Amino acid sequence: MPQYNAPLRDMQFVLHELLKVEDVLKTLPAHADTNRELIDQVLEEGGKFTSQVLFPLNHSGDREGCTYNKETKTVTPPKGYKEAYKQYVEAGWAALSCDPEFGGQGLPLVMNNSFYEMLNSSNQAWTMYPGLSHGAYECIHAHGSDEQKALYLPKLISGEWTGTMCLTEAHCGTDLGLLRSKAEPQADGSYKITGSKIFISAGEHDMSDNIVHLVLARLPDAPQGSKGISLFIVPKFMPNADGSLGSRNPIACGAIEEKMGIHGNATCQMNLDGAVGWLIGEPHKGLNAMFVFMNAARLGVGMQGLGLTEVAYQNALVYAKDRIQMRSLSGVKAPDKAADPIIVHPDVRRMLLTAKAYAEGGRAFCSYVALQLDKELNHPDEEVRKEAADQVALLTPVVKAFITDNAWIATSECLQVYGGHGYISEWGMEQYVRDARINMIYEGTNTIQSLDLLGRKILMDNGAKLKKFGAQVQAFIEDNGTDEAMSEFISPLADIGDKVSKLTMEIGMKAFQNPDEVGAAAVPYLRVVGHLVYAYFFAQMAKIALEKQDSGDNFYKSKLATARFYFARLLPETATLIRQARSGSANLMALDADLF
Amino acid sequence: MPQYNAPLRDMQFVLHELLKVEDVLKTLPAHADTNRELIDQVLEEGGKFTSQVLFPLNHSGDREGCTYNKETKTVTPPKGYKEAYKQYVEAGWAALSCDPEFGGQGLPLVMNNSFYEMLNSSNQAWTMYPGLSHGAYECIHAHGSDEQKALYLPKLISGEWTGTMCLTEAHCGTDLGLLRSKAEPQADGSYKITGSKIFISAGEHDMSDNIVHLVLARLPDAPQGSKGISLFIVPKFMPNADGSLGSRNPIACGAIEEKMGIHGNATCQMNLDGAVGWLIGEPHKGLNAMFVFMNAARLGVGMQGLGLTEVAYQNALVYAKDRIQMRSLSGVKAPDKAADPIIVHPDVRRMLLTAKAYAEGGRAFCSYVALQLDKELNHPDEEVRKEAADQVALLTPVVKAFITDNAWIATSECLQVYGGHGYISEWGMEQYVRDARINMIYEGTNTIQSLDLLGRKILMDNGAKLKKFGAQVQAFIEDNGTDEAMSEFISPLADIGDKVSKLTMEIGMKAFQNPDEVGAAAVPYLRVVGHLVYAYFFAQMAKIALEKQDSGDNFYKSKLATARFYFARLLPETATLIRQARSGSANLMALDADLF
Secondary structure, eight states: OOOOOOOOOHHHHIIIIIHHHHHHHTTTTGGGEEEOOHHHHHHHHHHHHHHIGGGGGHHHHHHOOEEEEETTTTTOOOHHHHHHHHHHHHHHHGGGSSSGGOOOOOOHHHHHHHHHHHHHHHHHHHHHHHHHHHHHHHHHHHOOHHHHHOOOOHHHHHEEEEEEEEHHHHBEEEEGGGOOEEEEEEETTTTEEEEEEEEEEEEEEESSSSEEEEEEEEEETTSGGGGGGGEEEEEEEEETTSSSOOOOOOOOEEEEBBBBSSSTTEEEEEEEEEEEEEESTTTTTHHHHHHHHHHHHHHHEEEEEHHHHHHHHHHHHHHHHHHSSSOOOOSSSTTTTOOOOOOGHHHEEEEHHHHHHHHHHHHHHHHHHHHHHHHHHHSSHHHHHHHHHHHHHHHHHHHHHHHHHHHHHHHHHHHHHGGGGGBBBSSSSHHHHHHHHHHTTTTSHHHHHHHIIIIIIIIIGGHHHHHHHHHHHHHHHHHHHTTTHHHHHHHHHHHHHHHHHHHHHHHHHHHHHHHHHHHHHHHHHHHHHHHHHHHHHHHHHHHHHHHHHSSSSSHHHHHHHHHHHHIIIIITTHHHHHHHTTTOHHHSSOGGGGGO | OOOOOOOOHHIIIHHHHHHHHHHHHHHHHTTTTHHOOOOHHHHHHHOOOOOOOOGGGHHHHHHHHHEETTTTTEEOTTTHHHHHHHHHHHTTTGTTTSGGGHHHOOOOHHHHHHHHHHHHHHHHHHHHHHHHHHHHHHHHHHHHHHHHHHHHHHHHHTTTTEEEEEOOOTBBSSOOOGGOEEEEEEETTTTEEEEEEEEEEEESSSSEEEEEEEEEOOOOTSSSGGGGGHHHESSSSEETTOOEEEEEEEEEEEEEEOOOTTTTTTTTEEEEEEEEEEEEEEEBBBHHHHHHHHHHHHHHHHHHHHHHHHHHHHHHHHHHHHHHOOTTTSSSSSSSSSSOOOSSSSSHHHHHHHHHHHHHHHHHHHHHHHHHHHHHHOOOOOOHHHHHHHHHHHHHHHHHHHHHHHHHHHHHHHHHGGGGGGBGGGGGGHHHHHHHHHHHHHSSSSHHHIIIIIIIIIIGGGHHHHHHHHHHHHHEEEEHTTOOOGGGHHHHHHHHHHHHHHHHHHHHHHHHTHHHHHHHHHHHHHHHHHHHHHOOOOOOOHHHHHHTTTOOHHHHHHHHHHHIIIIIIIHHHHHHHHHHHHSHHHHSSSSGGGGG
């Protein structure tokens, strides 16, 4: 009963009209040939694949879940997952944005980004299998030796092998400094790794020939804490030099978790019993190497939130037009029917527009950050690369936390549009809400993202990165400050810009005296920054829509209405958030832990 | 692994120190003997029963769910449910607040209310079985004939029989005017009822000897719409005059729903195939009669939200004290451990305090409304009864929507405290979130509650009921306006009081011109009123706590900190809500439905 159609029109709007990616890509030698036609064609094919192959497996995969076999310690994903993965590999989707040197197609990340939105809209649990592989690819690509690259990258790029990241242990998630898994050096340069990992997504399954685990563990001489952790490649099957598979490595799944959602993805306990691994990068610097993976993963999680927001919106919209119930308070709208379609009711529209605005704002934001990543990786000018890298660093925690929090809000509003039917599994909405909940937790909880943003990305360089982004916003404000038609967007944008500056300074001052002020302000602060970003993108989108609203293409009317809704109903959340961020740490810290 | 202990100390604080229920009950002849000792004793026993008998079945019941047998059209609830119900009946819990004339214990609703909080904390899905029976009891008690009362009430009060409410049909939930089930009058004064109902909670099960369905249907001569609906008693087994059971009535369960949560409760499709029923109350006035049931049910749903908030908080607190992860930013707090317990981190405290404040505010609020209900039903002075009835009418939609929305927020924050473990079923938190989601939907969605509050309860009498409640708040402000220690609570309370008055007038004026303004403002408006109510109760609780903070009882220090947190971090939500409510209908209604 649920449905999904890739929002190609809005993706094209964001890529071509808002971000003008073709022009940007021309400045990047690696992507100079990627023109609009190619982008649109790939996305169209991506839309077909995701809606026709993956989406039909989403609900059934949730109901069936993964099956663990205790005897063989293997996991069987839901029906159809393996076959869909085969199609994915055969069509070359795994290689889309990977390095041509190792068999990738070398297309820009900004395209891959749009494709990942579709993947997640159609089936988040399934998408995590190739999603984690892509993370492993990036990590080995950035930190692996030439030999490691030659051995692993072609297989990960083709999709024949998949990957995982094995960080968490039962006693440490956020605090990886506590981890205990041990790596003993062997005479042949390899290591024997022993330990137990939990929450390993896609840790075991039968969809690929081999699974390349990236495992954090400690060397015997490692310093305590987070500076004594090294990163290892631990393949499920030992690969021979020619890429064929050798013996089974003693890293095995001990159990899978029962959880709230993403039932189609196997969340594994992985036991390493002297498993053979090879060091990636330098000893004790595993966390640094893993951060490459983590940053890509954090953007990927933002995309998961975006994908769920979009598909929940699409379905709630169909329901709101179809379901008749009560008459409009301002007069009958469908006299030929026994009642009006519920989309006539203001609060149903509030719920729909909340999801629509969060989907469209999130799409613009994610695509923008992905484009900055392309610049960071490929621009010939070092200065431009550095600036792009700064923006990516600043905005990554915002993508992760703001978009996933918004997805929780939006999917829940979309469920509510359905009334009682929203709570019933067959309608599909409740799964989106359950799936959305994990995105606020994994790859660093949203609290951790907010501390990363405020503590590390902003206060540690005295707000330099934020000021640069602010200058860009300010330039847009000045360019459009005299355009009367734009004033409804420019005024609140300027206002929130000023408020972010003041709030940042204020918290910075307080943090000097008491570091707990950072933790007390960080979560509402991140959402304020998120709204600044969305206000900036909605103002830009409104500008384009104002120019084209009489073009006869109703798309622009819709975009304009969404922008107006955003400024009227969602941006005002900052009034509360700023008060919360400003309220300080005393209201949180005063009470003795024993008196809670 | 999860745990629950009835919050007896806080319940006693609310009942005895805040509301002084003993004094109020003395003014009600029916309850003049209910003293503090009795109340505390019953609640203590209730705490034992719920935590020892029901709570252990909560998680297992969720995992197992209900089982439908197609052949026999019967439903088996999860293991242990039937036995627990037997214990509940044998201990007389079903009779607690029922009419002594029919075998009830006649205790006040304010006590029953606290007991229902415990029931819902320990097991919402299970509690819905007796909860719906209690609704059926109230409806027959208010509208049944003497004969009907004599036949049904003793069995419902003893708990031998249970009850349901059969309203919804596939094409009508909110809009009951569309319902199609038909009742054909028979020569013997009974009716034959035919139709199909959905979403019937506790519609079929084996926990009681008989199930008394209250069914809405149309008589042959019924006017169209909601004024042509009549209410019928349709028992599963036809009762003989002596209360023994006769033949099986053709009302049967055709299927049960797969849903997001409350898996232990059977959500049934009920098919009536010429089932024998008896009219309750007058023909065509079924909706009025059903509203007795609905109002009790709405308060009951608020209690479900409160119960989940409390149990989620208790568990998150234990976890936050136990789990060690990272060091406090303001210096090591547990030097003997490898890391600090996460309760040292400001944002973990923010999440915990959010749940704590919503639990304690909700408890005060629900208990207050239940006490007003006792006054409405039992006060000798008609004027007092009328005033109490007005307050109950005004506050019922706020109890239902505000507390259940807050429970969604609070249970989700508590899940987040657990990090990844919150998403894993065995820790219990994700069930609370899933269970909490239904409470925002059934018994009238929270949008419907907000329209009931703003449209019917406030604008229809020009704000008279709200003004009376406001005068009570104002009196408290004036009584404490010169107390310096109270000014941190009195100032924001006075401020939000003024804002509610202004906002109400403003929306009232706009609604004259455009009725969609009511629908556009109602949802944020209800939350603003909810915060006014909580600010009022937290200010009162803070006053007591200030007086006793040096008593040596740390309870008051904790209460004071919670009140301060509420005013600093939760009340400021009104800054956003007021802007949203004030933003008008244009930002929702401008876009053509086709252009979404």
